[in-house]
Amino acid sequence: MTSTPLPASRADRFVRELAELKIPDPAAARTALWRRLGGLLMTAGLVLGALAFPLAHATDSSLAQGDALALGLGGVTAAVVGGALFLRYSLTDFLRFWLARQSYDLDRLGERLGDPADAAKTVNSPAPEGEPRNGAAPSPR
Template sequence: MTPTEPRTDSRADRFVRELAELRIPDPAATRSALWLRLGGTLMAAGLLLALSAYFVTHNTQNPLDQRDGLALGLGGIAATVVGAALFLRHSLTGFLRFWMARQSHDLAVLADRLCERDLNHDLTGTDTAPR
């Protein structure tokens, strides 16, 4: 298609076609979704582990059991932090990947508009300067 021919497809159709040409993986791919679910599960399991450790340490007078509960609680907190990091990383990756593709598409549309304006620009010098 030459720049002077009118476009027959809609803007959304062009965006989908250009996304396919860029070969950007789908954010809902199985591997990314697996890591996202693993992060959420690890967050929930870590919170449950820390909560159960609280009850273990407060329902006994034996110092050995209390120390085991403290170690269990620290493990739960660590699991929660790791799960939150995994969840945040993979949820933001999908969003930012789409955002970057959208920005690329919008810049291409802007470049097309500027090129069309330059092609239609009167070169005799009688029109005013663009603002």
């Protein structure tokens, strides 16, 4: 008695085809590191900006105020750069998966539509007499 292999489920085929595309794993260590660094820079920038305000207003010395303003400007810069890093690596992972999913769905659609040569014959063939084209109601005669 021979056993026939069960057809792979859609999810199993998707995982196999994703591996064949050699798309890096979204949970790769390098992208996670950049994402964490971006989050850390955002947080540090917000903290520096929040600390610079009271430092600049706590003194009458223009030199101390200039230092506090430079610290605040550095904090804003760090927050913007950190936000850009975090957003870039978060969206990259999401869009990479989305692109692979779109590729998979288009492949499934192509399989459902069948061979393009068969589809061209079906589209260009005349409708049998008495049958309406494209679901239109037949005209009264």
